[in-house]
Amino acid sequence: MAKKQISIWQEIVKGLWRENPVLATLLGLCPTLAVTNTAVNGLAMGLATSFVLLSSSLFISILRHFIPHQVRIASYIVIIAAFVTVADRFLAGFFPVISQSLGPYVPLIVVNCLILGRQEAFSSKNKIGRSLLDGIGMGLGFSLVLIALGMVRELLGSGSIFGITLLGEWFEPWMVMILPPGAFLTLGFFIAIANWINDRRATA
Amino acid sequence: MTQHTSGSGKMVLVLTLIAALSGAILAAWDSYTAPKITYHREQALLVAISQVLPAHDSTRTVVRNGQTFYEAFAGDSLVGVGFQALGNGFQGQIRMMLGMTPDLESITGLEILEQVETPGLGTKIVHDPSQRSEPEWFTNQFNGLLPRPELTVIKNATPTHSNEIQAITGATISSQAVVRILNQQIESARQAFRTGSGVVHG
Amino acid sequence: MSTQSPASSKGKSKLQEPENLLILASSPHLHTTTSTQSIMWQVVLALLPATAMAIYYFRWPAVVIILTSVITAVLTEAIINRLKGETPTITDGSAVITGLLLALTLPPTFSIGGTILGAVVAIGIGKQLFGGLGYNIFNPALLGRAFLQASFPIGMTTWSVPATLAGSAVDGLSGATPLGLYKFEHALTGYADLFVGNVGGSLGETSALAILIGGIYLLIRRFADWRIPVSYLGGVIVIGGIFWAFSPDQFPDPVFHLLSGGLMLGAFFMATDMVTSPITRLATWIYGIGMALILVIIRLFGGLPEGVMYSILLMNAVTPLLNRYTRPKIFGEVQS
Numbered sequence: 001m002a003k004k005q006i007s008i009w010q011e012i013v014k015g016l017w018r019e020n021p022v023l024a025t026l027l028g029l030c031p032t033l034a035v036t037n038t039a040v041n042g043l044a045m046g047l048a049t050s051f052v053l054l055s056s057s058l059f060i061s062i063l064r065h066f067i068p069h070q071v072r073i074a075s076y077i078v079i080i081a082a083f084v085t086v087a088d089r090f091l092a093g094f095f096p097v098i099s100q101s102l103g104p105y106v107p108l109i110v111v112n113c114l115i116l117g118r119q120e121a122f123s124s125k126n127k128i129g130r131s132l133l134d135g136i137g138m139g140l141g142f143s144l145v146l147i148a149l150g151m152v153r154e155l156l157g158s159g160s161i162f163g164i165t166l167l168g169e170w171f172e173p174w175m176v177m178i179l180p181p182g183a184f185l186t187l188g189f190f191i192a193i194a195n196w197i198n199d200r201r202a203t204a
Numbered sequence: 205m206t207q208h209t210s211g212s213g214k215m216v217l218v219l220t221l222i223a224a225l226s227g228a229i230l231a232a233w234d235s236y237t238a239p240k241i242t243y244h245r246e247q248a249l250l251v252a253i254s255q256v257l258p259a260h261d262s263t264r265t266v267v268r269n270g271q272t273f274y275e276a277f278a279g280d281s282l283v284g285v286g287f288q289a290l291g292n293g294f295q296g297q298i299r300m301m302l303g304m305t306p307d308l309e310s311i312t313g314l315e316i317l318e319q320v321e322t323p324g325l326g327t328k329i330v331h332d333p334s335q336r337s338e339p340e341w342f343t344n345q346f347n348g349l350l351p352r353p354e355l356t357v358i359k360n361a362t363p364t365h366s367n368e369i370q371a372i373t374g375a376t377i378s379s380q381a382v383v384r385i386l387n388q389q390i391e392s393a394r395q396a397f398r399t400g401s402g403v404v405h406g
Numbered sequence: 407m408s409t410q411s412p413a414s415s416k417g418k419s420k421l422q423e424p425e426n427l428l429i430l431a432s433s434p435h436l437h438t439t440t441s442t443q444s445i446m447w448q449v450v451l452a453l454l455p456a457t458a459m460a461i462y463y464f465r466w467p468a469v470v471i472i473l474t475s476v477i478t479a480v481l482t483e484a485i486i487n488r489l490k491g492e493t494p495t496i497t498d499g500s501a502v503i504t505g506l507l508l509a510l511t512l513p514p515t516f517s518i519g520g521t522i523l524g525a526v527v528a529i530g531i532g533k534q535l536f537g538g539l540g541y542n543i544f545n546p547a548l549l550g551r552a553f554l555q556a557s558f559p560i561g562m563t564t565w566s567v568p569a570t571l572a573g574s575a576v577d578g579l580s581g582a583t584p585l586g587l588y589k590f591e592h593a594l595t596g597y598a599d600l601f602v603g604n605v606g607g608s609l610g611e612t613s614a615l616a617i618l619i620g621g622i623y624l625l626i627r628r629f630a631d632w633r634i635p636v637s638y639l640g641g642v643i644v645i646g647g648i649f650w651a652f653s654p655d656q657f658p659d660p661v662f663h664l665l666s667g668g669l670m671l672g673a674f675f676m677a678t679d680m681v682t683s684p685i686t687r688l689a690t691w692i693y694g695i696g697m698a699l700i701l702v703i704i705r706l707f708g709g710l711p712e713g714v715m716y717s718i719l720l721m722n723a724v725t726p727l728l729n730r731y732t733r734p735k736i737f738g739e740v741q742s
Contacts, residue, residue: 037323063222071215075222082226086233093240096248103320157324158333169336172517175324176556185531325559359590374560376590377709 011130015137021114022145022187023194028114032146033183035105039162042150044098046143048091048106052083053115053142054135057123061131064124076119077110084109114142145190152186153177248317249301256303256313257284267403269396275306282306287393288317291385294377296320298329298385308394314346314386326378342372342379346386354387442539445629445680446499452620452629453506453675459616460609463568464514468609471521472509478525479505486534500539504528507547507675510610511668511715512554515566520558524550544722545679548715555715565606583607584666585711588658600665611668621674630678633687637694638673639664645702657706669701672714682722689728697721 006014021027031049036042059079060067067075088106091099099106109115118138123131151161157177159167176182253263253274260276260283267273274286286303299318304311316330331339338344349355350366357380359371371379460468483501487494495501508528512521528550536542555562565583583606584595599605603613610617624630646663649656663669677683677697684693697717704713 067218067222068215071219074219078219078222078226082229085230089233089237089241093237093244096241096244100318172519172558172561173324174523174557175559176553178323179556181553181556374563 008130008133011133012137012140015134015139015141016144017141017194019138020141020145020194021138022142023191025117026191027117028112028142029187030108031105031112032149033180033187035102036146036149036153036183036186037157037178038101038154039147039150040098041101042146042148043143044091044095044102045105046139046146048087048102049109049112049114050135050139050143051087052080052109052112053118053139054132055083055086056080056115056119057131057135058128060119061123061126061128067124072124073116073120076116076124080115080119081110114138149183149186149190153182157182252301252315252317253286253303256301256315257286258303258305258312260284264404269399271393271396273393273397276303284312285397287389289385289389291381291388293319293381293385294321294326294375298381300382300385302386302389304390304393308390308397309350309352311346311349311351314343316343316382321375321378325372325375328372328375329378329382332372342382345369351387351390354390355383357383442500443498446503448627448629449503449624449675450499450506452624453503453510453610455616455619456510456610456613456671457506459603459613460510463570463603463612464566464609465569467514467566470518471512471514471516471609472506474518474521475509475512475525476502476505478522479508479529482526482529483534486530490534492538495539498539500533501529504533504546504550507610508550510671511547511551511608513562513565513608515564516554516561517558520554520561523557524554526550527553540681542681543726544719545676545682548676548719548722551715552719567606568604568612570604583711584662585705588662588666589705589711594658594662595666597661597665600662605666608668608671611671614665614670617670617674621670624674624678630674631683631690633690634678634683634694635673637691638677638697639669641695641698642669642701645698646705649702649706663702663705667705667712668714672718676714677718677721682725684725684728684732686729686732686734689725689732692728692732693721693725696724 015021017023019025022029022032028049031045035045056076056079060076063075084107087109088099091102091106118134122134126134155161155166156174157179159165159171159173174182177186250263253276254260257263257274257276258278260278262277264275264277265272266275271287275282276284276286283306284303285306285308286301289300289302291298297318297320298316301315301317302311303313319327319330321327321329328334329342332341333339335341345363346369348366349369352367355367355369357371357376358368359376360373361370363370369379369383457472460472479501480496483496484494487496505525505528508524509521512524528546531553532544532546532549533539533542563586565586582590584600586606587593587595595605601614603616605612621630621635625632625635642663643660646658647660650659658666677694684690697720700717700720701713704710704716
């Protein structure tokens with residue numbers, strides 16, 4: 001891996017678009033599809049995942065020289081699971097309503113490929129500072145897409161955004177948007193738009 | 205990438221250390237959050253109890269034949285009995301708090317504590333956004349009903365009898381599930397409450 | 407669309423995966439001399455009796471829904487053609503068919519806004535997103551309808567009685583469909599009413615007679631494969647009949663199955679869609695019987711009263727697989 005190091009700014013920004021976990025690498029799709037039926041849920045899931053990602057990246061980057069190669073995945077999972085439990089208990093203790101609406105998807109952050117993927121691909125090979133920046137960028141990119149998905153689905157499926165009713169009584173909500181098919185359709189359009197923009201940039 | 209194989213001793217040691225460290229963090233965090241989580245649960249239960257039962261100034265928890273009842277008192281007289289009703293809805297469990305008069309003949313209120321019905325359809329058993337003046341009309345219609353012989357569901361019509369519940373349009377199965385669970389649980393509650401003496405908790 | 411060049415089949419690679427995939431994508435109407443355009447307009451012609459009955463039974467609301475759906479479908483097609491920089495395909499009539507079929511599957515009381523949304527989804531997502539005519543996996547009209555069913559579950563199941571019955575004492579204001587009556591109230595509807603279509607239901611599905619006239623015309627002109635309606639309807643008679651024979655009190659008889667709901671419309675006009683139905687004979691029989699099985703299971707044991715839409719969409723999904731596994735042996739094939 002004799003790659004030249006990219007700038008610190010690039011380390012954060014890459015997670016927002018070029019290597020965006022949802023739009024470019026399609027990692028962590030389960031929570032992306034499952035809980036984005038409202039903008040608040042998207043925000044909460046984005047923040048919870050970012051917290052776990054950032055903490056795990058920090059710890060694994062610190063411990064990267066101590067963890068034997070053969071047991072690295074097991075070690076990562078133990079560390080990730082610990083932080084997921086912390087996040088889960090935090091939500092249940094301080095935001096019981098959000099905790100209830102996210103249901104089993106907070107504990108399921110353990111198996112989010114995005115988190116394990118960043119540990120294996122980045123934090124285990126990079127210094128603490130860079131691992132943190134990577135975590136911030138990826139977490140931010142993940143959260144922003146989840147919030148955007150939540151906003152679109154909530155607007156079309158419930159006529160509101162962040163619980164504030166925007167579309168009047170004339171609007172008959174498209175129930176499908178808050179159901180699983182709506183998640184797939186919206187995500188499909190998001191990815192299509194992202195690819196279209198990339199194509200235009202490439203040809204321009 | 206530098207790959208160095210390590211002896212099994214080191215592997216065990218590192219994993220043990222990581223697990224122990226994680227365990228310690230979790231233990232500390234749990235002792236901090238557990239009281240809060242319990243508090244929220246109890247609070248939700250208390251709110252539900254006070255909403256489904258008639259005006260009262262004290263409650264106590266009584267276990268009769270293994271079933272928990274929440275008895276509401278106004279002064280010294282028993283004014284209502286609440287209990288939880290649990291059963292399968294359309295997609296998963298529905299957990300409700302039902303309030304009844306002390307003779308368990310008339311319903312004083314119903315609150316749905318937990319449900320995982322279809323968003324936008326079955327969830328109308330809790331909150332129906334299309335009825336802006338009364339989004340909780342479904343649970344409200346249980347107030348004052350007499351489940352004798354039992355509650356029944358009717359469709360597309362206004363209830364005329366004191367044991368009839370109007371189904372939610374598009375969510376007949378969820379509506380029927382609520383009524384079915386209540387019918388079963390009212391029956392078993394009547395037997396548990398009337399026979400045997402209770403053990404008072406707190 | 408020539409997908410097999412002679413050179414490639416002579417080459418050292420004998421029938422490798424990519425080549426097979428291309429064979430699957432080829433349209434079944436390649437070998438006929440009739441153009442796509444003329445077939446499509448013939449299908450529109452065959453739909454006219456059902457359309458006329460829809461207007462006769464449900465009056466103005468039917469006219470409004472049909473016009474809205476067709477115009478929206480054609481406009482959507484034209485706009486997407488334009489965006490993609492293609493030559494307009496609206497004159498081939500396929501968008502008109504999709505719009506018309508979608509309208510015929512909607513309840514007479516359905517909203518105009520919902521109809522527009524359904525037509526946009528049918529053409530935009532169901533057809534053009536897959537690459538346009540010949541590339542779609544699912545019947546576009548049914549995909550649009552499925553989207554509406556999921557979006558507006560109440561609007562899509564609120565029926566009105568035909569104008570011919572208004573004023574009579576049939577079930578007050580909201581007319582339930584014969585299948586709904588059977589499922590939720592266990593009441594049967596008379597065969598005569600079912601046959602001519604004097605019952606509640608979606609616009610174009612009520613009159614078995616009108617659909618049969620158009621459908622038989624399609625079969626005679628060979629614009630639809632007769633095996634599909636035969637295997638689908640036959641399968642329903644046999645499978646539905648088995649249940650009925652075992653428990654006539656619990657299950658409806660096969661004739662009721664046949665005449666009620668959207669089965670006739672689906673069997674003649676939607677399951678036979680050339681793009682989304684199988685090519686080989688064996689696959690066609692499996693396709694029809696599979697639809698019949700799914701339909702009977704949904705009708706008898708599902709939460710919904712009707713299952714024609716999902717039966718066709720589900721079998722559309724496995725059509726490429728059916729084609730693949732029933733492909734005739736090719737001469738000169740060499741085991742690798």
